[in-house]
Amino acid sequence: MVSRTQAHSQPLPWRQELRQAINSPRDLLAALDLPPDLLPGAQSGHELFRVRAPWPFVQRMRKGDPHDPLLRQVLPLELETKNPGHFLADPVGDLSSRQTPGLLHKYQGRVLLIAGGACAINCRYCFRREYPYAGNSAVSDHFASALRYIAEHNDVHEVILSGGDPLLLATARLREFTDALLAIPHIRRLRLHSRIPIVLPSRITDNFVAWIKELAWPVTLVLHGNHANEVDEAVIQGLNRLRQAGAILLNQAVLLRGINDHATHQAALAETLFDAGVLPYYLHLLDQVRGSAHFEVSASEASALMQQLRRQLPGYLVPRLVREEAGAPYKIPLL
Ligand SMILES: *Cc1c(COP(=O)(O)O)cnc(C)c1O
Numbered sequence: 223m224v225s226r227t228q229a230h231s232q233p234l235p236w237r238q239e240l241r242q243a244i245n246s247p248r249d250l251l252a253a254l255d256l257p258p259d260l261l262p263g264a265q266s267g268h269e270l271f272r273v274r275a276p277w278p279f280v281q282r283m284r285k286g287d288p289h290d291p292l293l294r295q296v297l298p299l300e301l302e303t304k305n306p307g308h309f310l311a312d313p314v315g316d317l318s319s320r321q322t323p324g325l326l327h328k329y330q331g332r333v334l335l336i337a338g339g340a341c342a343i344n345c346r347y348c349f350r351r352e353y354p355y356a357g358n359s360a361v362s363d364h365f366a367s368a369l370r371y372i373a374e375h376n377d378v379h380e381v382i383l384s385g386g387d388p389l390l391l392a393t394a395r396l397r398e399f400t401d402a403l404l405a406i407p408h409i410r411r412l413r414l415h416s417r418i419p420i421v422l423p424s425r426i427t428d429n430f431v432a433w434i435k436e437l438a439w440p441v442t443l444v445l446h447g448n449h450a451n452e453v454d455e456a457v458i459q460g461l462n463r464l465r466q467a468g469a470i471l472l473n474q475a476v477l478l479r480g481i482n483d484h485a486t487h488q489a490a491l492a493e494t495l496f497d498a499g500v501l502p503y504y505l506h507l508l509d510q511v512r513g514s515a516h517f518e519v520s521a522s523e524a525s526a527l528m529q530q531l532r533r534q535l536p537g538y539l540v541p542r543l544v545r546e547e548a549g550a551p552y553k554i555p556l557l
């Protein structure tokens with residue numbers, strides 16, 4: 223039996239996995255038996271936005287395959303340094319919709335809080351790859367001003383904890399935040415945007431599940447998975463527990479060239495996630511962030527894919543294809 227003191231001195235398994243995450247191009251290539259000639263290109267991308275990939279995610283990749291759809295999401299390429307001029311640092315206007323540090327109020331009725339600076343994984347196409355997180359985290363550093371803003375805006379009914387990844391915060395910190403939120407009567411819904419149930423399923427601890435279960439509002443957890451191969455047995459178990467705790471599970475994906483840009487990929491993703499209790503939400507066109515141009519799928523290609531997808535799936539398994547435009551009052555739907 224583990225004594226109480228021992229249990230306290232041991233870091234949680236997910237914290238350990240996070241600390242052991244791959245954080246250099248060299249280690250990533252070595253883990254997958256990939257040739258060293260990929261290293262210089264990977265290194266140049268890594269200097270712009272560093273590699274980060276936890277082992278539970280890396281273990282789902284095929285060894286020896288530089289085109290593996292999971293690897294492509296985390297392996298930097300030299301292409302990231304070649305940048306068309308219309309690819310920007312802040313393509314979706316996040317900084318101009320900031321109301322207090324880390325609080326974005328873009329759309330009617332809901333605010334999005336940058337809950338913390340880091341993610342468990344660094345996705346090469348991330349639209350926040352250049353977001354100045356330091357000093358911009360609403361939950362860790364600017365708790366009081368974010369709460370004050372929400373309290374003063376009684377037309378805000380939903381709080382979205384996003385990131386960075388909110389699930390990197392300690393459960394005690396999340397609980398502290400939601401306890402404080404209870405004092406604001408116009409809040410009716412809580413939402414979490416997180417990639418962690420997919421990339422680091424050990425984060426779904428008993429304590430975390432208990433927090434979800436005890437929350438005073440309906441909770442929606444919007445996951446971020448792009449490819450069916452991201453879902454393994456550990457992911458499914460974590461998702462089942464979240465569902466049993468009462469969370470509504472949705473998924474958003476980004477349409478990425480060479481990764482999930484065929485209807486067959488999207489159909490497999492939707493069906494695999496549905497088996498794990500998750501419904502599709504958004505399929506995003508790539509945000510034109512610097513360093514990501516090689517992932518772009520055009521709007522017309524995306525629409526053609528959607529037509530094929532509608533033939534293959536029931537309507538409730540078809541995600542909404544959207545594009546985010548700076549200054550627009552909602553994410554713009556495409557057919
Ligand atoms: C995407 C986003 C939301 C959520 O939009 P929904 O359409 O409600 O999913 C809210 N706030 C900001 C700033 C966003 O970028």
Ligand code: SF4
Nearest residue numbers: 341343344345348417
């Ligand atoms: S998990 Fe989301 S916010 Fe974090 S790096 Fe990936 S795309 Fe960006």
